[in-house]
Amino acid sequence: MNIEKNKADWLECFETKNAEVAYKIIENCLMPNYNELYGEWFTNRSRDDIELLGKVFEYEDIYFTDMTFKDEEFQRALLICQDENRNDVNYSDELFDSLSVSYGDWRFYVADLDGIGGSVNYFKREMRVNTESKDDISLILHEMIHIYELTLQNRYPIFAEYLIIQLYNKLKPLIENLDEKITLNSHPLLSGDMFRAGNNHGTLFLLKSLDLDLRLKLSLGTVFGYDREGYMKDEA
Numbered sequence: 001m002n003i004e005k006n007k008a009d010w011l012e013c014f015e016t017k018n019a020e021v022a023y024k025i026i027e028n029c030l031m032p033n034y035n036e037l038y039g040e041w042f043t044n045r046s047r048d049d050i051e052l053l054g055k056v057f058e059y060e061d062i063y064f065t066d067m068t069f070k071d072e073e074f075q076r077a078l079l080i081c082q083d084e085n086r087n088d089v090n091y092s093d094e095l096f097d098s099l100s101v102s103y104g105d106w107r108f109y110v111a112d113l114d115g116i117g118g119s120v121n122y123f124k125r126e127m128r129v130n131t132e133s134k135d136d137i138s139l140i141l142h143e144m145i146h147i148y149e150l151t152l153q154n155r156y157p158i159f160a161e162y163l164i165i166q167l168y169n170k171l172k173p174l175i176e177n178l179d180e181k182i183t184l185n186s187h188p189l190l191s192g193d194m195f196r197a198g199n200n201h202g203t204l205f206l207l208k209s210l211d212l213d214l215r216l217k218l219s220l221g222t223v224f225g226y227d228r229e230g231y232m233k234d235e236a
């Protein structure tokens with residue numbers, strides 16, 4: 001790791017204009033045309049785009065019932081209340097619709113991307129995967145984490161925080177030195193380039209990516225990418 005370069009990146013990232021403001025401007029300009037954009041994508045989807053969408057649907061049901069709050073345990077804890085007659089009122093369907101990518105809000109593209117495996121733009125509701133990586137489950141899951149993470153952080157930040165605690169408690173007994181891994185991931189000397197680029201690979205992202213590594217029996221750090229596998233190994 002080039003400490004000096006990363007330090008410079010870190011300093012620069014704090015001088016960058018607030019990305020949120022920029023996104024708001026984009027959102028205000030773009031969203032009036034959103035139906036048109038969605039219709040255009042829907043009409044012109046390639047076979048690869050449709051296959052990618054199929055994988056996203058499948059993976060959502062298997063791997064993301066926590067981030068979509070479809071897990072019964074989360075619903076019981078947060079989304080079911082009792083009315084004055086002590087009948088259960090369940091708010092989970094409404095929430096699930098707004099968190100689910102299968103709800104018909106997002107556009108998915110397989111395209112030749114210049115040097116990157118994939119990308120997500122929350123305000124354009126767009127996920128792109130490089131043609132070379134279109135069958136790479138760890139890359140698709142990586143991009144999907146971004147979708148749920150950004151949706152929660154923008155629309156339901158309290159649930160995003162709740163999920164961090166739940167994932168932490170789930171993973172703590174399963175992963176050695178989890179606290180150190182979180183600290184390392186948060187360190188600007190390691191993440192400076194990502195801070196500067198406005199990418200979000202914080203604690204929620206890290207924990208969910210480790211959860212998926214375990215479930216898929218991959219080396220820790222695989223779903224995260226960015227050469228994190230090496231950093232995730234514990235010293236013997």
Ligand SMILES: [Zn+2]
Nearest residue numbers: 142146199201
């Ligand atoms: Zn990413």
